[in-house]
Amino acid sequence: MMESNQETLFQQKVDAEQKIEPKDWMPAEYRKNLIRQISQHGHSEIVGMLPEGNWITRAPSLRRKTVLLAKVQDEAGHGLYLYSAAETLGIGRDELVDQLLSGKAKYSSIFNYPTITWADMGAVGWLVDGAAIMNQVMLCRTSYGPYARAMVRICKEESFHQRQGYEIMNVLSHGSPEQKAMAQDALDRWWWPSLMMFGPSDKDSPHSVQSMKWKIKRQSNDELRQIFIDRTVQQAEVLGLKIPDPKLKWNEGTQHYDWGEIDWAEFFDVIKGNGPCNKERLTARQKAHADGAWVREAALAYAEKKAKKKAA
Amino acid sequence: MSNEKDWPLWEIFIQSKRGLDHKHVGSVHAADAQMAIENARDVYTRRNEGNSIWAVLAENLHASKPEDQGAFFDPADDKVYRHPTFYVMPKEAKYI
Ligand SMILES: [Fe+2]
Ligand SMILES: [Fe+2]
Numbered sequence: 391m392m393e394s395n396q397e398t399l400f401q402q403k404v405d406a407e408q409k410i411e412p413k414d415w416m417p418a419e420y421r422k423n424l425i426r427q428i429s430q431h432g433h434s435e436i437v438g439m440l441p442e443g444n445w446i447t448r449a450p451s452l453r454r455k456t457v458l459l460a461k462v463q464d465e466a467g468h469g470l471y472l473y474s475a476a477e478t479l480g481i482g483r484d485e486l487v488d489q490l491l492s493g494k495a496k497y498s499s500i501f502n503y504p505t506i507t508w509a510d511m512g513a514v515g516w517l518v519d520g521a522a523i524m525n526q527v528m529l530c531r532t533s534y535g536p537y538a539r540a541m542v543r544i545c546k547e548e549s550f551h552q553r554q555g556y557e558i559m560n561v562l563s564h565g566s567p568e569q570k571a572m573a574q575d576a577l578d579r580w581w582w583p584s585l586m587m588f589g590p591s592d593k594d595s596p597h598s599v600q601s602m603k604w605k606i607k608r609q610s611n612d613e614l615r616q617i618f619i620d621r622t623v624q625q626a627e628v629l630g631l632k633i634p635d636p637k638l639k640w641n642e643g644t645q646h647y648d649w650g651e652i653d654w655a656e657f658f659d660v661i662k663g664n665g666p667c668n669k670e671r672l673t674a675r676q677k678a679h680a681d682g683a684w685v686r687e688a689a690l691a692y693a694e695k696k697a698k699k700k701a702a
Numbered sequence: 703m704s705n706e707k708d709w710p711l712w713e714i715f716i717q718s719k720r721g722l723d724h725k726h727v728g729s730v731h732a733a734d735a736q737m738a739i740e741n742a743r744d745v746y747t748r749r750n751e752g753n754s755i756w757a758v759l760a761e762n763l764h765a766s767k768p769e770d771q772g773a774f775f776d777p778a779d780d781k782v783y784r785h786p787t788f789y790v791m792p793k794e795a796k797y798i
Contacts, residue, residue: 413768467746467748692733
């Protein structure tokens, strides 16, 4: 069949809301785009374990420690669901890991910010997982079957992540003046980077149009960002905390909040590798991978030896 | 690191409850079958989603080809008489 004909059939399938499955014909660009997006997403889950892993040994109670540990384990699981989905597109796990460790592949910039106080565990769960959920709920309806199924699995697990974070914020913001100040400080530092998680503004996001046509994405960056803001403002009010945006104001006409301007220079600078923790995060992943090399080799050698014995 | 040999890929099927079918959930890498099952437990059943796990080496899994989907499933297309609704039953007959 001719390429253009294939492409028409493909688009018809997508338009009819039929999922694309691994062995189906797909445009080379669709495949490439998906590999990039799914692997970036997977890398974000894996690198995302680091800022929270930082607090596991210092959690203020056994309850908090158990919860944080379970959350970080979930994120490891999410990374693996996503790598598994990416591999159905014909890229190997070794290649995916290489791309992360060599710095060739990107991951969400949010994880290049430091977690310096316990309140950051609250803000990360509430805002960072909260923003991720918005995006992931949309992706449950993405056109590529394995990606959509991984998202359904992930979404089921995410809501506890956001709630445990909000619970931390709630306890701190209704605690001592020092605790409340700590919660406010965390909100001040995480608010804008969380809004950046939705990606560049629609007018500066050239890939978005094609992604929407292929139904990889179903809602635009700005749309999702606005819904997130509308929901989060009320939650901050319940905490008695102030969102660090002097322009934030309810707009009766649009029935949405008006808000200030994202510092896009900072956004692109962190993507380029100049965020506060870019080097630290990558170094930590490289070290973990290098330190585990002997385990991977030994397990394989043992499996081969066992298989030989069985065959003999 | 790239000349290191990767652990093989295993496709994972999970039965969520006794009596139900095993359903494909995704894949894991593991050095051998035992490890594949243990990794699948940690990755896919952290909330009691599983009662039983099957791990199949991905290279041993064979699939029908989507490009001849139409022709391949054709033989089943025109055989309405394989469905119970094809048959005319007298109204008076019960439990049939
Ligand atoms: Fe996650
Ligand atoms: Fe999460």
